[in-house]
Amino acid sequence: MKSRVLVALLALLTVVSLFAEKFPSKPITYVICFAPGGESDITARLQQPYLEKILGVPIVITYKEGGGGAVGWTELVTRAKPDGYTIYGTNLPHTILQPLQGGVGYKTEQINNIYFFQSTPCVLAVSIDSPIKTFQDFVEYARKKGVVTLGGSGQPSANSFATLRLAKLTGLNITYVPFSGSGTAVPALLGGHVDGLMTYTTMAVQYKDKMRVIAVATEERIPLFPDVPTFRELGIDLVEKAYRGVAVPPGTPADVKRVLEEAFRQVNNNPEFVAKMQEMGFVIENYDEAAAAKLVAELIPYYKQLWEETQGK
């Protein structure tokens, strides 16, 4: 009698484990390598309900902040299980710049991005009360004062490189003041402690009534700020942005990656999600695993060169 129950149980277990083969069959942990409330977190939060619907399992968002993301990404490549149940938000150019700078426990190539879903272009903004109304005003102001200070998020970062490039291309004496995040730089602008910010479109949207955007670092004008010229229009070849995506630990099986990749693609094709993201100033990007790898490969030499140029500055 007992043995029959055992056999039945075993059979049941086999069936269950056969079903378990199908990915995903349990909650997926989505690790954000920054503090809650930032751009990476907000995106993940917006994706969460759609991902849950598509994948049919709960998505648990956790935080592993520290070292500008380096703590989490080191864990991603060294300790996380490659079974698809732990995925990490990743950022460019961070994962290129940090290994260049050294001291972190991962290499750029080890980050297996499976999707880049959004980006935030850099914008040059001043306080709404500032006498600077246009980029020409900004140039004159910088010439007259001798030095102009621009706050931004982190160093090295898309903000810091955009600032350094701007200084180089215009010949102006610009000092970059790094803050711990794009949000913490805002009070420094509003309180008049810096002359302007090199920040992201998301911030410019959030503080629309307190900041004046005077130039955007994109190829073409952005719909959110139709009246603001691009740097290229102003004769300055400056295009700079931060990308955000998601990565899996090295060695994750290809079929698992396909499932996740497809899920993120579907979220990005949901009109409701896209509308919410664009309203907040995000630019929707669609780089699947292959395209993401190509993008990173293209950006590495670009940032290496920038890095070398700015060393010792």
Place this chain on the structure above:
Amino acid sequence: MAGLQYLAYGFAQFFVVKTLLLMLGGVCVGLVIGALPGLSATMGVALFLPVTYWLSPSESLVFLGSLYMAAIYGGSFSAILLRTPGTPSNIGTTFDGYPMAKLGRGWEAILTATFSSLYGGLFGLIMFLVSAPMLARVALKFGPPEYFWLGIFGLTVISSLSRGNTLKGFMGGLIGVLLSTVGVAPVGGNVRFTFNIPELIGGVGLIPALVGLFCIPEVIDMVLNRSKKQLFQEAKVQKGIIWKTFTSVMKKQVDLLRASIIGFIIGVLPGAGGNIANLVAYSEAVRASKHPEKFGTGIPEGVIATEASNNAVVGGGFVPLMTLGVPGTPVDAILYGALLMQGLRPGAELFTRRADVVYTFIAGVIVATFVMVPIGLAFGRAMAKFITKIPLSLLAPTVLFLTMVGSYCVSNNISDVYMMLILGVLGFVLRKLGFEAGPITLGLILGSIIETGLVQGLLIGRKLAQPWLIFLTRPLCWVFIVLSVFFLFWPVIMRKRMVVSGGDQK
């Protein structure tokens, strides 16, 4: 007064059963999270953020706000009963709360913390309603040079935190500052003092440090002494003690008010929070006292100062968050995210366009502050009973287990647990050598504020002939310079005064 009308509307929301239940839930969750060493208010709010997606904006904020307020208060329980601050906002509560518990006055200490938290919490929220837009503008005047001096001023607090040996206090503070330099630099991003150990990139986390430095030495003591008699005397329960404590706390209006004002102001400044406020408030209480030598021996004034101030921080932090859209404390940064997720943009127009949300939120947290008193007392009573009744052979491992869970939960990282244990053993040794955990943690908290302010200030100062002049050319800076110098020499002044008064008696 449209504001009053909306506030009335906000209070009316509490006749809606759902809102009321959410607030009760927030209070209960907050109390438990606060009381568990390692789980801070910041984490609690972040953990429960996803729960709020299905709620309306005001319901979501009421829930998270109640959780926040209750967590800051709940942290006092473990500070008093285990000498471990439940959240970084309760560090100072260990100084007098724990000695009180040792003397068998643990229940009285919890009552004192409760009524002070109620007072501070309400004070902060009412001040928010009265003065928010005006203060938000002042907060913006605080730039990197001011934060640098604020940090330096904060360090002078050590002179009153270190009982007996001020020099050892400052050395402890220095150890904390050194610990704060490990990992990625707050400005510039270069990696320092990690000795090529990837686990150190993130630096020494405040929560693992708190739990390690405060709690582990206590557990080691428990095991070494093997006698709980020395740790706790049976909590005496006197009849009418609740009312008696309430009246005696409320009589200390000056102490309550001073601590609440300090908490509120520090809350308004973006970037500083309850972790600094409770220590500054404690130190100011020592300075203002007629019997400073009694602090640290287990007097209610010490608990009043820290617990009133940390709850006043809550309302203070809402000022820049709601009026400027600039988060004042780490918790406010998460609330900021919560607002964005709900499609609300924090900032001045939130008051005009969505006044219903703002005032329901504030009304909700006011109600929650009252509600947390009876729930907190029941919870605190149970915890006090549990800790005094449970045999030592169970208490020590239970506490150790909680500290490990708490440190692990900070970022689901086992290296935080190792860090906590290493700092714990270090803390035990340092304590035997006369270095207290208070100054060390203060140094750890202030180290990065000072460094950030210094480097950013020097960069901003490039507009001047000499960049460092920026630290001396701004009026607000001088306020802190004068305060720092005065308080640095405070122990010397005190000694002189005591010698003089002692001489008079002869």
